[in-house]
Amino acid sequence: MDPIKSETHAFQDYYPENYAHCYGCGRLNDHGLKIKSYWDGDESVCHFMPRSYHTGGYPNLMYGGLIASLIDCHAAGTASAAKAKADGIDLETHPLERFVTASLKVDYLSPTPIDVPVEVRAKVREISGRKVWLDATLLAKGTVCAKGEVLMIQIPDKAKN
Amino acid sequence: MDPIKSETHAFQDYYPENYAHCYGCGRLNDHGLKIKSYWDGDESVCHFMPRSYHTGGYPNLMYGGLIASLIDCHAAGTASAAKAKADGIDLETHPLERFVTASLKVDYLSPTPIDVPVEVRAKVREISGRKVWLDATLLAKGTVCAKGEVLMIQIPDKAKN
Numbered sequence: 001m002d003p004i005k006s007e008t009h010a011f012q013d014y015y016p017e018n019y020a021h022c023y024g025c026g027r028l029n030d031h032g033l034k035i036k037s038y039w040d041g042d043e044s045v046c047h048f049m050p051r052s053y054h055t056g057g058y059p060n061l062m063y064g065g066l067i068a069s070l071i072d073c074h075a076a077g078t079a080s081a082a083k084a085k086a087d088g089i090d091l092e093t094h095p096l097e098r099f100v101t102a103s104l105k106v107d108y109l110s111p112t113p114i115d116v117p118v119e120v121r122a123k124v125r126e127i128s129g130r131k132v133w134l135d136a137t138l139l140a141k142g143t144v145c146a147k148g149e150v151l152m153i154q155i156p157d158k159a160k161n
Numbered sequence: 162m163d164p165i166k167s168e169t170h171a172f173q174d175y176y177p178e179n180y181a182h183c184y185g186c187g188r189l190n191d192h193g194l195k196i197k198s199y200w201d202g203d204e205s206v207c208h209f210m211p212r213s214y215h216t217g218g219y220p221n222l223m224y225g226g227l228i229a230s231l232i233d234c235h236a237a238g239t240a241s242a243a244k245a246k247a248d249g250i251d252l253e254t255h256p257l258e259r260f261v262t263a264s265l266k267v268d269y270l271s272p273t274p275i276d277v278p279v280e281v282r283a284k285v286r287e288i289s290g291r292k293v294w295l296d297a298t299l300l301a302k303g304t305v306c307a308k309g310e311v312l313m314i315q316i317p318d319k320a321k322n
Binding site: 018019021022023024026029030031032035053054055056058059063064065066068069070072073076086099100101102103104105106107108111122155 | 179180182183184185187190192193212214215216217218219220224225226227229230231232233234237259260261262263264265266267269272283316
């Protein structure tokens with residue numbers, strides 16, 4: 001059973017408070033992007049509307065660093081959610097485990113417009129112990145603008161103290 | 162001769178106005194990071210102080226998406242500057258050519274603190290036509306926290322119109 005009530009809660013809503021300040025996805029970071037990720041079948045999805053100042057090299061295109069950030073944070077949330085599902089964790093009594101990025105590769109395939117919402121999708125390729133490999137895509141108006149390959153590593157218990 | 166007067170000007174200061182709005186490195190983007198890159202021998206260097214809200218998963222560590230962004234924009238500036246040097250471009254009469262990211266890979270090696278300036282360094286591995294491959298590192302307090310491999314592609318003339 002999927003412990004995340006994804007009809008009403010995003011993955012990031014389950015992060016413990018001390019892990020909810022990430023600039024990209026922390027619900028408690030008022031300056032941040034506060035991205036929200038949800039299950040969509042066996043993939044995950046996040047929708048994000050760039051701000052007008054999130055421009056890239058061209059003024060009508062989206063900033064590449066933001067694309068990398070969205071893929072990174074969405075993959076982190078997906079890794080957490082997937083691990084919880086795989087381990088059968090009861091989120092009423094156990095917080096969502098947090099992951100850190102070990103490796104992030106982004107291929108920029110097509111210019112991404114700044115004036116439409118983008119969709120980031122991720123799929124878990126493999127879970128092995130504390131490691132989760134994911135593939136991600138970022139789409140705008142149905143076009144795949146970027147692809148990502150991400151390796152996430154679960155924060156060990158002793159590192160949390 | 163290096164056309165960039167790097168004692169007084171950053172690479173980004175030579176971008177034409179319509180390419181100076183990038184969220185990461187555009188001098189005309191008032192909301193952005195406005196990173197500045199300079200030559201340091203045959204490498205390039207950029208120093209950046211993260212804002213207090215640029216936190217990552219842990220509240221005392223720097224956001225990984227920002228690390229990717231700094232590497233990306235610094236590599237783009239370095240590609241432009243290196244190509245200008247290789248082509249013997251006179252920047253008094255010809256603007257700095259702009260590059261876009263084709264591929265960005267970041268390996269996160271060590272947690273990056275949020276409360277100290279970071280140093281991003283890049284070195285050109287190869288220039289081939291419109292392509293520039295670069296290797297980058299991001300350091301904090303002398304420790305290499307992340308490494309990057311970046312492929313930059315020069316914007317073709319016809320795409321500028």
